[in-house]
Amino acid sequence: MIKEVDSLLRLWAQEMHSDLSKGGLAGGNMVAMMMESNGQLIRGRRASRAPLESSLDIELIVTKHLSADLEKVVREHYCNFDIDMRLRYAHCGCGRDTYYQRLHDAHLHIFGMLMGTAA
Template sequence: MIKEIDALLKVWALELHSDFSAGGLAGGNMVAMMMESNGQLIRGRRASRVPLESSMDIELIVTKHLDEQLATVVREHYCCHDFNMRLRYAHCGCGRDTYYQRLHDAHLFIEGMLIGRAA
């Protein structure tokens, strides 16, 4: 895993996909928030819980650009803390080694996309 990407994904999951991001704001889902506000993302609605720009970038990358197998592993790893690891592997349809290889591949892809956006 890439430590910097791991940290960004933890923040992404906390801000947009956790119980803390709920509260009448479409559960923190960027697309749902935009639907609620007629296509506009109004960041000020969340007061002090405004998502970081990097979280919004990662949401876009995971939902639109990441391969479905890799996106599934990312969501399982960062958003589903209630399940044991064997259940996560089963939900992803792979074993332990493949799970972590996909997670690493996802980190590489996300890093590449973020670097591409910064340039």
Template sequence: MIKRIDEMLKIWAQDLHQLSTVSDRGSTGGNIIATLMACKGELIRGTRGSRVLLDESADIELIVHKHLPPRLALVVLEHYCNDESFLSQKLKHCACSSRTYYMRLHEAHEFIQGMLMGKAA
């Protein structure tokens, strides 16, 4: 795995897929729109010490959902957005061995890094 990409993906998952804001209407889950509605548009980014800019989170979201091959996107989503499952459950969902799982995760890191560097160039 690429350490910097791993950190960015962890923060991306926290920012966009695991937001859990409790308001007088209850929990909003991971939906950013629901979170904005619940806090009446006054969402302060970086309350978790975010090191990834909002633009980078949006870029990563687009890369994962639109550009990554489906088998790589599935591994990324399982690894970073599914904290509730055990590794064995993630492997079964991705239909691959542990070795293949981590190879795909590394391949996804390289793909994402390439896309982010291509955007900057």
């Protein structure tokens, strides 16, 4: 695993996919927040919980640029951290070694996208 990518993915999961980010004001999406408030961006209502730009970049990379297998492993690993590892492997349809190889491949791909070296 790449430690920097691991840290970014943990932050992404916390900001975009945890219980703290759900509910009210469109989950922190600025455009959706403005739509909910009739075109007014009222920062005081959710500014402290709005996602960081890096989390938005990670969301885009995970949802649009990773293969289905890699996306599933990333979501299982970072969004379902309270579930037993054997259940995670089963949900991804692979064994332990394949799971961690896919996670590593996802880290490499994300790192490459963030650094501008991946296509």
